[in-house]
Amino acid sequence: MDASEREQYRAAINGDREAFEMIIRTHSRILFAIAYGILQNREEAEDVVQDSLVKAWKMRWRVRDPEKFPAWLSMIARHRAHDLFRKRRSLRFPDEAIQPSEATAPDTAAMDQQLHSALATLPELHRAALTLRYFEDMDYQTIENTLGLTNGALRGILGRALASLRKQLRPALASTD
Amino acid sequence: MAIVHDEIDSWLAADLYGELSTEEQRQLHTHLVDCAACRKNHQETKTMNKILEETLAREKPSPNFEQRMLAGFRNRVPQRAGLGRSLIDLMRFRSVQFTAVAAVLLALVQVGRVFTLKSTTTPNARVHYANEQLSEEPSQIAGGLVPARASALDKADELAAGKPKDLALAPPPPMSAETRSTTVWSSKASPATVAPAETRQAEFAKQTGAAEEPKAPSADTYRANDTIEQAQVTNRKLIRNATVELEIVSFDDAIQKITALANEGRGYVATTSSEKQANGKLRGDVIVKVVPENLDRFLQKIRGLGELKNQTLGTEDVTKAYFDTDARLKNARVMEQRLIEMLKTKTGKVADLLQVEKELGRVREEIEKMQGELKYWDSQVQFATVTISLAEKDMEVPAAFLIKERSQLALYAPDVEKIYNDIKALASQTVQITNAQLNRDYSGRVSATVSMLIAPEESESVIARVKSFGRVENFQTQTERIAQDGSPSAVGSENAKTKRDKVELNVTISREEQEQAFQQTSLRIRTSSVDEKTKDLRSAAEKHGGRVRSSTFSRDPDGRELANVSLRVPMKNYPALMQSLDSLGKVEDVTVQRQDRTGTQIDEANAPADVSIQVYSQGNIVSHQSGPFATLRRTLAQSAGAIMWSVRMIGVAIAFLAPWVIAIAAIVWITKRIIRARRKL
Numbered sequence: 005m006d007a008s009e010r011e012q013y014r015a016a017i018n019g020d021r022e023a024f025e026m027i028i029r030t031h032s033r034i035l036f037a038i039a040y041g042i043l044q045n046r047e048e049a050e051d052v053v054q055d056s057l058v059k060a061w062k063m064r065w066r067v068r069d070p071e072k073f074p075a076w077l078s079m080i081a082r083h084r085a086h087d088l089f090r091k092r093r094s095l096r097f098p099d100e101a102i103q104p105s106e107a108t109a110p111d112t113a114a115m116d117q118q119l120h121s122a123l124a125t126l127p128e129l130h131r132a133a134l135t136l137r138y139f140e141d142m143d144y145q146t147i148e149n150t151l152g153l154t155n156g157a158l159r160g161i162l163g164r165a166l167a168s169l170r171k172q173l174r175p176a177l178a179s180t181d
Numbered sequence: 182m183a184i185v186h187d188e189i190d191s192w193l194a195a196d197l198y199g200e201l202s203t204e205e206q207r208q209l210h211t212h213l214v215d216c217a218a219c220r221k222n223h224q225e226t227k228t229m230n231k232i233l234e235e236t237l238a239r240e241k242p243s244p245n246f247e248q249r250m251l252a253g254f255r256n257r258v259p260q261r262a263g264l265g266r267s268l269i270d271l272m273r274f275r276s277v278q279f280t281a282v283a284a285v286l287l288a289l290v291q292v293g294r295v296f297t298l299k300s301t302t303t304p305n306a307r308v309h310y311a312n313e314q315l316s317e318e319p320s321q322i323a324g325g326l327v328p329a330r331a332s333a334l335d336k337a338d339e340l341a342a343g344k345p346k347d348l349a350l351a352p353p354p355p356m357s358a359e360t361r362s363t364t365v366w367s368s369k370a371s372p373a374t375v376a377p378a379e380t381r382q383a384e385f386a387k388q389t390g391a392a393e394e395p396k397a398p399s400a401d402t403y404r405a406n407d408t409i410e411q412a413q414v415t416n417r418k419l420i421r422n423a424t425v426e427l428e429i430v431s432f433d434d435a436i437q438k439i440t441a442l443a444n445e446g447r448g449y450v451a452t453t454s455s456e457k458q459a460n461g462k463l464r465g466d467v468i469v470k471v472v473p474e475n476l477d478r479f480l481q482k483i484r485g486l487g488e489l490k491n492q493t494l495g496t497e498d499v500t501k502a503y504f505d506t507d508a509r510l511k512n513a514r515v516m517e518q519r520l521i522e523m524l525k526t527k528t529g530k531v532a533d534l535l536q537v538e539k540e541l542g543r544v545r546e547e548i549e550k551m552q553g554e555l556k557y558w559d560s561q562v563q564f565a566t567v568t569i570s571l572a573e574k575d576m577e578v579p580a581a582f583l584i585k586e587r588s589q590l591a592l593y594a595p596d597v598e599k600i601y602n603d604i605k606a607l608a609s610q611t612v613q614i615t616n617a618q619l620n621r622d623y624s625g626r627v628s629a630t631v632s633m634l635i636a637p638e639e640s641e642s643v644i645a646r647v648k649s650f651g652r653v654e655n656f657q658t659q660t661e662r663i664a665q666d667g668s669p670s671a672v673g674s675e676n677a678k679t680k681r682d683k684v685e686l687n688v689t690i691s692r693e694e695q696e697q698a699f700q701q702t703s704l705r706i707r708t709s710s711v712d713e714k715t716k717d718l719r720s721a722a723e724k725h726g727g728r729v730r731s732s733t734f735s736r737d738p739d740g741r742e743l744a745n746v747s748l749r750v751p752m753k754n755y756p757a758l759m760q761s762l763d764s765l766g767k768v769e770d771v772t773v774q775r776q777d778r779t780g781t782q783i784d785e786a787n788a789p790a791d792v793s794i795q796v797y798s799q800g801n802i803v804s805h806q807s808g809p810f811a812t813l814r815r816t817l818a819q820s821a822g823a824i825m826w827s828v829r830m831i832g833v834a835i836a837f838l839a840p841w842v843i844a845i846a847a848i849v850w851i852t853k854r855i856i857r858a859r860r861k862l
Contacts, residue, residue, distance in 0.1 A: 019267075021260065025251055025254070028247065028250055028251050028254060029247045029251065032246065032247050032250040033242060033246060033247070036242050036246065040240065046240055046242070050242070050246075050249075050250075053250060054250060054253045054254070054257070057250060057253075057254050058254060058257050058258055061254070061258055062258075063858075065274070115232065115236070116236055119232060119233070119236050134233070134237075135237065137198060138233055138234060138237040138238075139237065139240075139241050139242070143198075143199075143200065144195075144198070144200050159191045159194070159195055159200070160188075160191050162191070162194040162195075162198070163188070163190035163191030163192070163193065163194040163195070164190060164191075165194075166190060166193065166194045166197075166226055166229060166230075167190035167222075169229055169233075170222070170225050170226060170229050173229065173232070174225070
């Protein structure tokens with residue numbers, strides 16, 4: 005984290021709105037990826053990001069160390085998404101929740117369905133790592149920083165995530181080949 | 182190679198995301214060439230990646246995602262400016278919180294100081310006083326500064342606690358006829374003695390050294406402190422003095438009591454002197470110094486010691502003079518300093534130097550004078566001086582007595598003015614009118630007062646004549662025997678001469694109507710025709726020499742008639758009137774109230790008696806107050822009243838409980854919020 009970034013976080017904590025809006029510009033996609041990784045639903049993820057930002061602004065004075073601001077922001081989004089996820093599970097059947105968000109061709113729709121089911125079986129952290137990778141094209145180091153993982157942990161996580169998906173989608177993969 | 186095979190999933194993923202180093206890539210490719218299973222996995226992973234990329238690309242946030250987030254944020258958190266907002270923001274920082282707490286504590290300390298400031302002046306005054314003690318008595322100083330100070334403080338303590346030992350006056354020794362004993366103990370620092378005392382103290386301060394100095398600062402420091410404190414409490418410099426002249430039974434007893442009272446008032450007895458007189462009685466003066474605040478209380482108590490003959494109380498405001506002198510003193514000190522500088526630096530002509538020396542001498546003299554003045558004022562302001570002159574009772578035997586007679590006469594008359602003029606016409610050589618007044622108030626009531634002095638031999642006849650002018654309501658005579666040289670209650674003076682003085686007579690005349698009735702009667706008469714009977718009643722009253730003072734007549738909706746008549750008749754006609762009332766109807770509820778005035782001579786036959794009569798008829802048999810409807814109405818009204826009362830009580834209860842309920846609810850709500858917030862983060 006360079007000095008200007010730290011300065012920005014500090015200003016945001018001290019109530020500088022412009023600095024906070026700049027953080028919204030740079031961080032909302034990451035937050036979205038995290039939320040989507042958990043919820044697998046765009047609308048809900050967007051809501052979560054929005055809520056998290058508002059909450060972060062109101063609670064910003066709780067952060068003592070500006071260095072930890074981005075990690076804190078991600079944490080809020082993760083908790084929030086988690087809350088929503090739990091609430092949704094108690095309301096609906098999980099199968100219903102996982103739906104393709106756009107109308108697609110029948111075969112791709114079937115593929116989507118399968119992929120989403122497979123993703124749903126993954127641990128939350130794995131899903132979040134995957135979405136960060138595919139949405140934001142982040143390298144391992146950045147993903148680790150964002151999710152608060154130790155150095156090198158991501159390599160195993162992504163490997164296991166891909167392997168798990170591969171095993172579940174093996175029949176479909178065979179047909180596409 | 183085995184490593185690659187075991188962890189093929191991670192390697193493949195890392196390869197896919199370009200996270201393998203060149204060396205690692207080489208290793209992976211070598212292994213893939215060898216291992217068919219891993220090759221298959223590699224192929225599948227690539228396909229997986231493609232599918233994921235395709236699928237997740239559709240789920241990616243739209244390009245204007247950030248803009249939407251920003252807009253939403255701005256919408257939900259409106260920009261709030263203003264002092265309140267920034268204050269709230271500010272209060273969230275720990276440093277600001279600490280500062281605020283510190284500020285509040287400081288403010289509390291200041292408030293506390295304001296309250297306690299008054300009491301802190303007392304010990305200070307005590308120290309000041311002890312110091313004066315110190316400067317007064319060089320012998321004590323010679324014995325060592327610190328012990329002397331301690332003992333002085335002890336003495337001051339005793340004074341404050343009202344327990345004098347050796348300081349205050351012990352009961353004075355019995356005095357012989359010709360001795361005149363004077364005990365003097367004064368804390369007054371006279372101008373002449375102060376300056377040397379001060380220099381002595383300065384020397385001692387030097388001798389005791391720097392280590393002792395904080396313990397025993399010079400008198401000047403204390404004085405300065407004291408003046409500042411005093412100036413803070415009251416900026417005024419008031420000198421209060423009082424003189425009291427008392428006649429007491431025993432001189433020694435009085436001195437003892439005065440000493441005790443002085444100690445009570447945080448003061449002391451400064452001087453006493455006594456003198457034995459030719460008749461064997463003691464006479465003397467006591468000068469007491471008390472704290473000004475306690476002066477009034479002290480004087481009040483002193484009065485209880487004997488008979489007060491004379492008392493004066495004076496206050497002198499020296500504020501202006503004091504501060505003027507203070508300012509002049511400061512100027513003179515500056516001047517002195519300047520002259521000293523001149524002597525040090527200037528090496529001019531001898532004549533000039535002499536001139537400067539002379540001037541310096543003059544300035545120093547002035548300074549000393551002013552210092553003395555200030556000290557004198559300080560001592561005067563600090564304590565109020567009470568001079569008590571005591572004289573034992575019964576010093577002179579009265580030579581003769583004078584009999585003084587004073588009479589009060591109250592008359593009632595129908596025509597005040599006429600009587601007033603008649604009495605005034607009595608004036609002659611033996612009757613002297615000293616005061617005559619005729620008053621008429623706004624309601625037209627007339628009253629008069631006449632005061633006269635009558636020669637003793639004429640008094641009986643004149644008073645009898647005045648009495649005959651009207652009806653005597655009250656007559657009182659007071660006789661006083663006065664010793665002619667002014668001391669009353671002379672014992673054993675049977676052989677003294679007695680003389681009668683002029684008789685003083687005060688007459689008040691008022692109209693008969695104003696007279697209070699000697700007897701008041703109230704009764705009710707029930708009859709069928711109220712109007713007619715009332716007329717009969719009026720004529721009966723006139724026949725018996727009575728007058729109708731007021732009458733009312735009313736008829737209520739039930740057909741009941743009611744008349745109130747109030748009459749006044751002379752007492753002698755009262756029984757006859759009462760008898761005639763019986764013929765008017767059934768007399769009920771008779772109450773008689775009589776005012777017996779003791780000690781006054783009353784003309785009973787002519788004294789007025791008030792009779793108030795209520796004549797009423799029974800009216801309709803069934804009134805609106807009974808019957809089913811009235812009962813129903815009453816019941817409803819009562820129940821409505823009861824309901825309203827309980828509603829009011831509920832309101833009171835709510836008003837009583839509401840603040841607590843709201844406070845508890847607020848606390849619960851806040852606690853819940855805090856717990857929830859903790860859990861979420």
